[in-house]
Amino acid sequence: MEHTRRNKIVDLLKSKDFGSEVLVKGWVRTKRGNKNINFIALNDGSVIHSIQVVVEVANFDENTLKLVTTGSCIAVKGTLVESMGQGQHVEIQAKAIEVYGTADNETYPLQKKGHSLEFLREIAHLRPRTNTFGAVLRIRHAMAYGIHKYFNDQGFNYLHTPIITGSDAEGAGAMFRVTALDDKNPPMLPDGHVDYSQDFFGKETKLTVSGQLEAELGAMALSLVYTFGPTFRAENSNTPRHLAEFWMVEPEMAFYDIHDNMDLAEDFLKYLIQYALDHCYDDLEFLNKMYDNELIDRLKGVLECSFERLSYTEAVKILKASGQSWEFPVDWGTDLQAEHERYLVEKHFGKPVILTDYPKEIKAFYMKQNEDGKTVRAMDVLFPKIGEIIGGSQREENFDILVKRIHELNIPEKDVWWYLDTRKFGTAPHSGFGLGFERLILFVTGMSNIRDVIPFPRTPKNAEF
Numbered sequence: 166m167e168h169t170r171r172n173k174i175v176d177l178l179k180s181k182d183f184g185s186e187v188l189v190k191g192w193v194r195t196k197r198g199n200k201n202i203n204f205i206a207l208n209d210g211s212v213i214h215s216i217q218v219v220v221e222v223a224n225f226d227e228n229t230l231k232l233v234t235t236g237s238c239i240a241v242k243g244t245l246v247e248s249m250g251q252g253q254h255v256e257i258q259a260k261a262i263e264v265y266g267t268a269d270n271e272t273y274p275l276q277k278k279g280h281s282l283e284f285l286r287e288i289a290h291l292r293p294r295t296n297t298f299g300a301v302l303r304i305r306h307a308m309a310y311g312i313h314k315y316f317n318d319q320g321f322n323y324l325h326t327p328i329i330t331g332s333d334a335e336g337a338g339a340m341f342r343v344t345a346l347d348d349k350n351p352p353m354l355p356d357g358h359v360d361y362s363q364d365f366f367g368k369e370t371k372l373t374v375s376g377q378l379e380a381e382l383g384a385m386a387l388s389l390v391y392t393f394g395p396t397f398r399a400e401n402s403n404t405p406r407h408l409a410e411f412w413m414v415e416p417e418m419a420f421y422d423i424h425d426n427m428d429l430a431e432d433f434l435k436y437l438i439q440y441a442l443d444h445c446y447d448d449l450e451f452l453n454k455m456y457d458n459e460l461i462d463r464l465k466g467v468l469e470c471s472f473e474r475l476s477y478t479e480a481v482k483i484l485k486a487s488g489q490s491w492e493f494p495v496d497w498g499t500d501l502q503a504e505h506e507r508y509l510v511e512k513h514f515g516k517p518v519i520l521t522d523y524p525k526e527i528k529a530f531y532m533k534q535n536e537d538g539k540t541v542r543a544m545d546v547l548f549p550k551i552g553e554i555i556g557g558s559q560r561e562e563n564f565d566i567l568v569k570r571i572h573e574l575n576i577p578e579k580d581v582w583w584y585l586d587t588r589k590f591g592t593a594p595h596s597g598f599g600l601g602f603e604r605l606i607l608f609v610t611g612m613s614n615i616r617d618v619i620p621f622p623r624t625p626k627n628a629e630f
């Protein structure tokens with residue numbers, strides 16, 4: 166087939182240019198028909214819909230047509246014509262077919278439709294070829310683009326924070342170690358510990374759990390910054406909402422207090438949901454039909470309400486008065502579990518909720534302390550079906566208070582001296598938050614397992630693809 170530019174199926178399906186010559190390339194979803202005429206559904210990933218290719222068998226070499234099976238990759242030259250069939254308004258009358266790659270009927274794992282999501286996780290290398298994963302991956306792309314567009318339009322600077330780090334930003338979970346030492350024979354200290362001073366970076370290093378601490382350094386110069394990158398947590402949480410490698414969006418703003426921070430979080434989430442409705446409607450309609458028939462209504466519902474804002478203390482009162490029986494009992498001072506968060510959002514308020522002013526013991530060292538001496542200016546945004554989608558806070562900008570907290574928590578000052586310097590030189594009130602990108606994609610797609618909204622999930626005992 167000569168070198169002409171291929172037509173994307175997304176464009177052809179919208180075209181009214183009947184009679185024009187077109188060239189499409191893609192993967193065969195199905196082939197059906199009889200000995201005179203074949204119908205091929207061809208998909209190139211540019212849109213959820215496949216285009217119908219009509220093949221008059223008599224005009225083609227029998228052996229070529231035999232190779233056109235579900236999963237094979239082909240190029241088709243033909244004429245775009247108005248379709249008489251149901252469900253599409255255009256189709257292609259094929260004139261020439263070239264087979265790029267065959268897919269054996271017996272062994273191609275996606276031979277049939279309707280595989281379970283669990284099965285598809287075992288073939289993560291092929292699942293992008295299903296309608297479901299095509300839809301999820303296009304939405305994921307659109308959301309990443311929407312995030313950059315939102316912040317760019319608001320005057321934020323995209324700051325690239327390091328993935329390899331010597332500090333533990335959250336002080337919460339286990340981290341993955343990064344080392345270039347010989348694992349069979351690492352240099353040892355007399356006390357029996359590995360001597361990381363001889364390692365690549367001259368110190369012990371890990372994969373980051375958050376870009377926040379470095380984002381704060383950026384915000385103390387550029388005012389408005391955000392990071393958007395992979396983050397890693399070596400917790401053994403095998404839940405439908407946790408990954409060991411996930412992407413986080415972390416804006417950090419000088420001169421923002423906790424109220425400005427909440428306003429930004431709410432506006433940002435609504436912008437992204439509107440962006441999905443505006444740019445991914447075909448994919449959302451498909452997911453709404455196949456998986457979650459309340460999806461589109463739920464997305465619109467979030468746009469129409471204003472998020473409920475209340476303190477952790479008020480939330481605990483509501484939960485205790487609810488008469489519900491919890492798997493994890495609630496009491497002031499305990500961390501809220503997904504069951505509590507979802508009760509507040511789904512049952513009590515019926516809309517997204519922002520909780521603030523959590524007990525300082527259950528939050529990170531950097532959060533601004535309230536005058537009561539017990540709580541910090543934290544904020545968690547809780548969403549229907551998800552629970553926590555955003556975690557953030559106003560930051561403690563006072564040097565003495567921050568150093569005192571660091572000592573109380575036994576964080577070595579030598580690990581965070583550079584962070585403390587921002588409070589020593591031109592400190593400023595500031596705030597920020599982290600949006601779990603996959604939790605956003607869960608919400609927007611209506612999928613129920615986080616493993617199904619990232620191309621290659623990293624979870625305990627799973628890093629095959």
Ligand code: 4AD
Pocket residue numbers: 334335374375376377398406407408409411413415416553554555556557558597598599600601602603604
């Ligand atoms: O609440 P987290 O731990 O907050 C931070 O890391 C702060 N440094 C953010 C900031 O203020 N800049 O995480 C933020 C969000 C959570 O609300 C959740 O959506 C997501 O990241 N998240 C995870 N997503 C998937 N898998 C995990 N293991 C996650 N842990 C957190």
Ligand code: MG
Pocket residue numbers: 553555556
């Ligand atoms: Mg959190």
